[in-house]
Amino acid sequence: MSPKPDTPDASPRRAYQPPRLTRVQLIPDEAVLASCKNASTQGPLGGSRKCTGPPALCSHSGS
């Protein structure tokens, strides 16, 4: 039985880093395409019926 060759580890493991929780603030309406983006995509009624004023197609304005 031959002894194990004494070779240094070519790719040493990186130090363990515990998982880190990062909170990201989301606007739910925006995340699911439920907020108006701009008046130009509001169709024929867009000029008078924007998100920002009633009557609105939806209740929030996103960017």
Next chain:
Amino acid sequence: MAPDAFRPLVLEIAGLGLEVKPAEPGIRLVTDAAHQPFLAADATGDCATVTLAPLPSPRPSRKAARTVFDTGSVWRLEETHAGHLLTLRSPVYGQNPYLAVEFDRHYAVGAGETVDGGPHLSGDTMHPFVYPFDEVVYLARLARGRGVLVHACGLVHRGRGILLLGTSGAGKSTSARLWADRPGTTLLSDDRIVIRSDGPRPRIFGTPWHGEAGIESPGSAPLHAVYILEQAPRNRVIDMPPSAAVAQMMVRSFPALWEQEGLQFAVQFLSQLAEQVPVRRLQFLPEPSAIDCLLASLEPHGTDAGAAA
């Protein structure tokens, strides 16, 4: 030859088509200025087709079963025998949808109705690409292995595609206005960008779904770097490990939240992207020096991590 006012409209975004045809003759299709640069002459290649009929008044027009996804206010997906029923609603038109389109499972063919006097139809004028209809259809089609829609300002600087990812208020439109003054720059959108695979590098595409700066372009470019926007008291670029990069990109993307396959595809797609191009945090001031800081990080021997200007 004079354009035919009654022909179908074909939208082409990121190489994907969406053709809309009226179900009845005599209906003229129109679109807003933002969508016009994205209109194609004909439906070719990877193109979905939707036929829309006028509906005299809001009423349930199609049978659906299980609700697949409901935004709670604007749009809803329900399962049908053939695929999905997409409905759009507004308090303005009561409880019933002002638009209902039934798609096959691949979102390749759709047929539906829209209320006369609603956002999509006024008399003999049909306005098919009203938010969020076209965007939801593209989102569903992208999720079927085609690409990912992200909340980002996208631009091309001297041939290199750059993405500035951010949710509302992060500074996408502000950044777009700053970059607009930078020579050698073409802005693709200040709010929505499509990313698709294209060989060794992903490719970014402009969309008509612009933000506050009102910037949209049908251009595209190979993606060279992604930056997560963070407003800060000074400019700084910070490298990110791929796992954090994927998480940060996911929350700034629009995956198909209603499908496990769609979510898995988005995670895999963005994981691959993070291996192909650098993804960094850009802490920035809303001034031109932020662009210099970013450009310094793009240089092959530049000061990548911690670059400041």
